[in-house]
Every structure is written in C-alpha cells, then in structure tokens.
Amino acid sequence: MQNAFCGKDFDYLLYQPENYSPETKYPLIVFLHGSGERGDDIEKVRRYGIPKCCEEKLLSAFVLAPQCRTGRIWNSQTEKLYALISEIMEKYPIDADAVSVTGLSMGGFGVFQMITDYPHLFSAAAPLCGGSVSWRLNVVAHLPIRIYHGERDENVDCFYSRDAYKKLKQFNAADASLIVYPDLGHNIWDYTYRETDLIDWLISQRRVESK
Numbered sequence: 001m002q003n004a005f006c007g008k009d010f011d012y013l014l015y016q017p018e019n020y021s022p023e024t025k026y027p028l029i030v031f032l033h034g035s036g037e038r039g040d041d042i043e044k045v046r047r048y049g050i051p052k053c054c055e056e057k058l059l060s061a062f063v064l065a066p067q068c069r070t071g072r073i074w075n076s077q078t079e080k081l082y083a084l085i086s087e088i089m090e091k092y093p094i095d096a097d098a099v100s101v102t103g104l105s106m107g108g109f110g111v112f113q114m115i116t117d118y119p120h121l122f123s124a125a126a127p128l129c130g131g132s133v134s135w136r137l138n139v140v141a142h143l144p145i146r147i148y149h150g151e152r153d154e155n156v157d158c159f160y161s162r163d164a165y166k167k168l169k170q171f172n173a174a175d176a177s178l179i180v181y182p183d184l185g186h187n188i189w190d191y192t193y194r195e196t197d198l199i200d201w202l203i204s205q206r207r208v209e210s211k
Contacts (some may be wrong), residue, residue, distance in 0.1 A: 005041050007087075008064035009080040011042045013051055014088065018058035025095040027061040027123075027203045030085060032103030032110040037069045037072035040113040041140070047190050049104055050199065061098075061203045064088055074110025078117045081110075085121070097207040102198070104189045105156060112164065115140045126177075126198055128189055129153055131160025134167035141168065144175040144205050148192050150184035 001059060003014050037044040044067070045051055050128045051065045065202050068074055074081070089096060108130020115125045116136045124144040145168065149161035150195045158180060165178035179190060181188055192198055 007066075007084060010068070010083065010084060011040065012064060012066040013042060013045055014065075014092075015054040015058060015063040016052070016092075017060050017062060022093055025093045026051070027083075027098035027100070028056065028094045029061050029063045029199070029202050030081075030089065030099070030101040031063060031112075032066040032101070032107030033067070033097070034103075034105035034107055035073075038072070039070045040067075042067055049107075050102065051192055053193055053199065057197060059203065062088070062092060062094060068106075073106055073202060075113040077110075081089040081114060082118055083122070089110050096125050098203070098205065099207070100124040100126070100202040100205055102128070102202060103130070105130065105186065108156070111143050112137075114142060115143060115145075119143065120207075123207040124202055125139070127161070127164075128192055129156045129161070129186055130140075131156060132164045132167075134164050137167045137173075138171045141171040141173045141176075142208050143173075145173065145177070145196065146179045146201070147176070147200075148188055149178075149180050150186060150188045151180055151182045152185040154190075155186040 031050040045065050101111050108127035111127035112132035119139040126146045130146045147161045149158045168176040
C-alpha cells in the first residue's frame with residue numbers, strides 16, 4: 001500500500017488498518033516523531049516508534065505520522081497539525097471519538113502542546129520523554145494520559161514528566177499515570193511501543209467530555 005503523501009504543510013505517512021474496510025469506522029493514532037527525524041526525507045519517520053511497528057504489522061487503527069520541517073518544532077505547528085488531522089478525518093472513515101496522540105522526545109513535548117491547544121479533540125494521549133507548560137494542564141484533566149520517561153534520561157530530564165504528572169493530579173485528573181523506567185535513558189520508545197500495552201490502550205480509548 002502506498003502510504004507516503006506530500007501535504008501542504010507536512011509530508012506524512014498514513015497507515016490503513018489491518019483488513020481495512022471503508023464501511024467501518026476506525027480509531028486514529030497520531031504519532032509525533034523526535035527532533036532527529038525532521039526534514040524532507042519521509043523515510044526517516046518509518047524508523048522509530050509506531051511507524052516502525054506498522055512497518056512490521058498493521059494495527060486495527062489508522063496511524064498518521066507527519067514529518068516536521070527542518071528547524072521547526074511540533075509546539076509551533078499545532079494549528080497546522082489540527083488542520084491535517086481534520087483533513088484525514090474527513091477523507092477516511094475515522095471514529096471521531098477515538099483519536100489519540102502520542103510522540104517521543106520533541107514529539108512528547110508536541111503531544112502536551114496539542115492536547116492543551118485542542119483538549120476536546122482527543123480520546124487519549126501518551127507523551128514519551130517530553131514535557132509541558134504544566135500550569136495549562138487544567139484543560140486536559142478529563143483526558144486519559146499516560147506519561148512515560150526514563151530515570152536516566154540525559155537529553156530530557158525526567159523532572160519534566162514528573163512535574164506534568166504532579167500538576168495533573170493537582171487538577172484532579174481522573175485518568176493520569178506516570179511510568180518511569182529506573183534503568184532506561186532517553187530511548188524508552190523501543191520498549192514502550194513494542195513491549196507494553198500502550199498501543200492497544202490508545203486504540204481502546206474513547207473521548208470523554210470535560211465536566
């Protein structure tokens with residue numbers, strides 16, 4: 001299946017679900033890569049995270065993996081990301097109540113930015129080795145969030161994930177969890193996406209409106 005596309009603001013990968021039927025509505029997982037995969041070579045995006053898993057076996061969901069341009073960061077691209085997600089949701093049979101977002105490193109920061117900018121779009125979020133402007137997290141207290149970090153991370157200090165989780169609990173977040181790997185450094189994505197239930201968890205979540 002041809003799954004690499006050139007868009008207005010991003011080139012992107014789009015993986016269709018296993019045994020795809022246009023008559024069925026599917027969850028959508030949005031994946032945001034790290035800083036090393038920026039540029040204009042979409043093949044870089046296939047190397048890590050959920051795209052790497054999809055290259056081996058398709059999921060029971062659509063996966064959208066855009067590529068950030070050189071010199072930019074996801075945190076400054078959320079409006080354009082929202083436009084791309086909306087375009088994909090209009091074009092394909094996506095369940096609007098089952099749109100989740102996850103990402104690693106720069107993408108982990110991007111996840112926090114996306115959910116605070118668009119808190120009612122997503123059904124769940126999973127930032128890996130990222131961080132947030134934590135005082136803004138009150139707007140996502142309704143959202144199921146799993147935060148992952150390696151204790152030995154020398155690129156992005158684990159403090160950022162701990163601080164985000166602490167703030168979420170202060171805002172009475174109903175379904176927030178922090179998973180810290182005591183023996184791992186920055187690269188926690190190989191283990192997290194392949195060896196835990198995170199992907200299945202993202203697929204299973206449905207949108208909950210804030211109260």
